Each structure stands twice: as structure tokens, then as C-alpha cells.
Amino acid sequence: MEAAVSLFNVKGYSGTSIRAIAEKAGVNVALISYYFGNKQGLMERLMIDFLEEYTNITEKGYRDLANSTAKDCLSYVVENLLKYQQQNHHLARFVHREVTLDSTLVRELMMTYFMKEKHFMKNIIEAGVKQKEFRPVASDFASIQIRALVTMPYSQPQYIREVYHLNPHETYFSQKYYSHIEKWLNEFLYKSVLV
Amino acid sequence: MEAAVSLFNVKGYSGTSIRAIAEKAGVNVALISYYFGNKQGLMERLMIDFLEEYTNITEKGYRDLANSTAKDCLSYVVENLLKYQQQNHHLARFVHREVTLDSTLVRELMMTYFMKEKHFMKNIIEAGVKQKEFRPVASDFASIQIRALVTMPYSQPQYIREVYHLNPHETYFSQKYYSHIEKWLNEFLYKSVLV
Secondary structure, three states, X not given: OHHHHHHHHHHOOOOOOXXXXXXXXXXXXXXXXXXXXXXXXXXXXXXXHHXXXXXXXXXXXXXXXXXXXXHHHHHHHHHHHHHHHHHOHHHHHHHHHHOOOOOHHHHHHHHHHHHHHHHHHHHHHHHHHHOOOOOOOOHHHHHHHHHHHHHHHHHOHHHHHHHHOOOOOOHHHHHHHHHHHHHHHHXXXXXXXXX | OHHHHHHHHHHOOOOOOHHHHHHHHOOOHHHHHHHHOOHHHHHHHHHHHHHHHHHHHHHXXXXXXXOOOHHHHHHHHHHHHHHHHHHOHHHHHHHHHHOOOOOHHHHHHHHHHHHHHHHHHHHHHHHHHXXXXXXXXXXXXXXXXXXXXXXXXXXXXXXXXXXXXXXXXXXXXXXXXXXXXXXXXXXXXXOOOOX
16 A cells, blocks of 8 residues: 555546556555555545544543543644654645546545544534634635645745745654744634723 | 546546547647646646746735835735645645645745745845834744645635535635735734734
């Protein structure tokens, strides 16, 4: 699976053959066919694995609303989504790219995972606004903006590397980047409305 | 060229043949070959056209530092990048996707366009910090974050449409989204440090 993802990131999904994947992985084509059926099956499996865990992190943040502040829940989600992408950076890059295509699979994944993610994020933001922990913001735009900040270095790692000379796949980067997002959130969202 | 971009957005670059492009455009293959050489030539032309104008907008904001505030320069850049992407949304989506691949072309485009863009953005931010119009922020991270916010709806338009039921290709959306980015910038960056 790692071989597949690394080839997809160089040549794109359509530009990569099952034969090339098998060669890079040092296994034979039949083994891949046995486990995944075909290239489409392999891709689906990769995307589902990634999005399942990605969505679980947001869901955990949402469930914690019952016994923590909205601020802590949101910070938990942001920090752990960054860490998860940093640890699975090849796969993150592949999935973030593939979901920009107009396919039936992508539409299904959106209905299954991204709708849930939106639900959890909007609920965390709305809880914060309601409890006056957050400024009154439009939860849909705030949620889109937070997602933009969280995914950017992992959908565009090469840009970050070549243009900014920073390495999104390093723990150091995800921690530093997290602290910068927290600064935005502090000023924009968390600054007490009661001051 | 529109036919090519719309096919690339459904099937990806490698999944689209010159023949399919010619068919969709209602011209013959020879005409495309005459103008662009081959599919690679067509793609290069599309990406360069898009990035040339994209970079020009940021450059204009940077040049205006000579006779406006850093805040006005940055707002100009953000507003016009959103408008430009909204007006060229098919192309924007294609380019934002293709630059996530590891190819020689992408590396060259980064050196040519993205390095310039970074230079302009960092200079605007640093000018604002120096003149105490902006809070003291790390200009590289702030620049990455602003780029994340500005490109998100146009690299992921289908996500915005299907999950949030908003339409990034409409003027209404780009204006509304701009006002939300301005709110972030107001709280995070522009809030006077002298209060």
C-alpha cells in the first residue's frame, strides 16, 4: 500500500499501473489482485482507511463536549488532525488530491465521511458560541476555514518544502504549525466576548 | 482549453486523452497538436496562464506598498485572488490539484511563480508588522495560512458544494467568503497592537 501511495503521488492515480505498484512493492500482481481486486479497489481501501480515522478524531472531539469546554474540544481536534496527517503524510496527500475529482466514489465518501465531519465541527463551534466561550461566528464558514488551515500543509507538502523550506512530515513542523493555528483561534475565536 | 480542463477535473490528467478533449471541444486532434504540441504542452500552457495572472495580483498588492497601508495591500490581494479564482474556477481547481504532484514541471512552476508569490506576501506582512499596523507574527506561517484560506474553496469546490451547499463559482460566494477572511484578518492581524 505504501508503494501504491508513493507512486500515485508522483504519477497520479491514472498514470500508475498495478504492475508498477507490484514492482515497487516487490510482490507479484496476483497478490495485489487477491487482496484488493483491482486498482480501484486498492484506491478505495486507502481512502476509506484514511477518512475513517480522520473522522474518528473529529468525532472524539465532539463527544468530549459532554465533559470539557468547546475550546478544549476544538484544540484537541486541530492538534490530532495535524498529528495524524503528519504521521500518514503520503496517504494524506493522496486522499486530499483524489477528493478534488468529480467521481462517484468521491461523492459517496463525501456523504459518508465529510458530512459527519461537518456535523461534528459545526456542533463544537456552535457549542462554544452558545456558552459564550467563542465569539459569535458563522459556524459553516468557521468550519471551512479551520479545515483549510488544518489540511493545507498535507495537501501541498511539496509547496511547503520547496517554497518555504519547512518539512510537513516532521513532528517538529506539525507542533509548530499547531501553535500558529492556536494563535489564530485565540485571537479570532477564543478571545472572550465578555471583556 | 475549457473542454480539457473540464475533462481533467472529472477523470484527472492521465485519465484524459487528447482524442477525448478534441471530441468534447468539437475540433480535430490535429488542431490541438498544432497549437499545443501534445497533452503535456496543453497542460503546461493552462498552468502557466493561470499562475501568471495569479502571481500578478499578488505582485500588484506588493507594489502598492509604496503608496498605501499594508492592510489595504493585503486586503486587495485576498479579495482579488478570490475573485480571480471564482471567475476561473475550473482552471483553478485543475491547477491546485496538479501542483500537488511531484513532477519536474511542478518543481519549475514553484521556482518561477510560487517563490515570487511568497516573496510578495512575506513583504506585505513584514511591512505591516514593521509599521505596527499588524500584530507581530511570523511572516512565513501567516503567509501559508492566508494562502490556505484563499485557495481552499477553489481547490475543493465539490466539497464546498456537496457538504456545505455553497457555490464557490458564484460571485455571491466569493464576496461572502472574502468578508469572513477579513474578519479573521481583523482579529488576528490588523487589531491595533497599540490599544
